[in-house]
Amino acid sequence: MNGRVIGIIAIKGGVGKTTTVSNLAASLANDFGKKVLVVDANFTAPNLGIHLGIVNPQYTLHDVLASKVDVPKAIQKHELGFDIIAGSLVPKCKIDPFSLKRKINHLRYKYDVILIDSSPTLNEEMLATMIAADELLVVSSPDYPTLSCTMRAVKVAKMKKTPITGIVLNRVRGKKYELTLDDIEQSVDVPVVSIIPEDEMVLEALSLTKPAVMHAPGRNVSVEYKKLAGCLIGEQYKDTRLWPKIRNFFVVDDIKKDDVNRTIAKK
Numbered sequence: 001m002n003g004r005v006i007g008i009i010a011i012k013g014g015v016g017k018t019t020t021v022s023n024l025a026a027s028l029a030n031d032f033g034k035k036v037l038v039v040d041a042n043f044t045a046p047n048l049g050i051h052l053g054i055v056n057p058q059y060t061l062h063d064v065l066a067s068k069v070d071v072p073k074a075i076q077k078h079e080l081g082f083d084i085i086a087g088s089l090v091p092k093c094k095i096d097p098f099s100l101k102r103k104i105n106h107l108r109y110k111y112d113v114i115l116i117d118s119s120p121t122l123n124e125e126m127l128a129t130m131i132a133a134d135e136l137l138v139v140s141s142p143d144y145p146t147l148s149c150t151m152r153a154v155k156v157a158k159m160k161k162t163p164i165t166g167i168v169l170n171r172v173r174g175k176k177y178e179l180t181l182d183d184i185e186q187s188v189d190v191p192v193v194s195i196i197p198e199d200e201m202v203l204e205a206l207s208l209t210k211p212a213v214m215h216a217p218g219r220n221v222s223v224e225y226k227k228l229a230g231c232l233i234g235e236q237y238k239d240t241r242l243w244p245k246i247r248n249f250f251v252v253d254d255i256k257k258d259d260v261n262r263t264i265a266k267k
Ligand SMILES: Nc1ncnc2c1ncn2[C@@H]1O[C@H](COP(=O)(O)OP(=O)(O)O)[C@@H](O)[C@H]1O
Pocket: 010, 012, 013, 014, 015, 016, 017, 018, 019, 020, 120, 170, 171, 172, 196, 197, 198, 199, 200, 201, 202, 203, 206, 221
């Protein structure tokens, strides 16, 4: 196995980085049978563990990056079929963020995909993710303040020469006042590979510490995450729901740009 390391970034909190990581991990493991590791590299405010129901891990990424324990000790098996290295909510030791790449590099032989959840702040925490990753997904939402942060994130990633697979446009309500896929693509010159709708179910799933793809697998938001998961490993997720099939039968010429972008991005 020679797993790919994918960093999920945004220079903004609350856009959906952690939600994206947990949903992609659950889908890659359960829909595609892949071996997946998620790593919480939001060192200052780690909450990937909380999203996934892990509150007080015995060993954390902080212990690893402080060279207190070896990586395998900090890896936990999650009941949803993937592994996780959580962060410490009350870190007690000084860490070396830039050792992240070295510490996780040798885990590639064990996993198909390693997903890194990153810090929202453009500092050494986020740079550590950019350096450790083979490729990046930049999470954004369809409003100007977030777009300005996305433009900055893309610029820094390009400077660091970490390839960007695409933009994940999250929390889309389909309103006229929102920025469109074309607006975003023209501004950042990176393809939008996923459009994830805003859905209260995501918050309901969070309250149950479950990824949306497991809590409500047939909801649009879940299916979009599954399509993105497939794209990351060069496979196509087949939407087996009845309604989209009926719709596709009647609506000709309904080619979506994000579908096209995913096909192009598929390795
Ligand atoms: N598509 C969505 N629809 C509704 N709520 C969402 C969606 N994506 C994320 N959220 C919610 O937004 C909040 C912030 O998401 P999170 O993934 O923690 O963001 P980040 O990691 O970028 O700070 C969480 O409460 C999450 O459940």
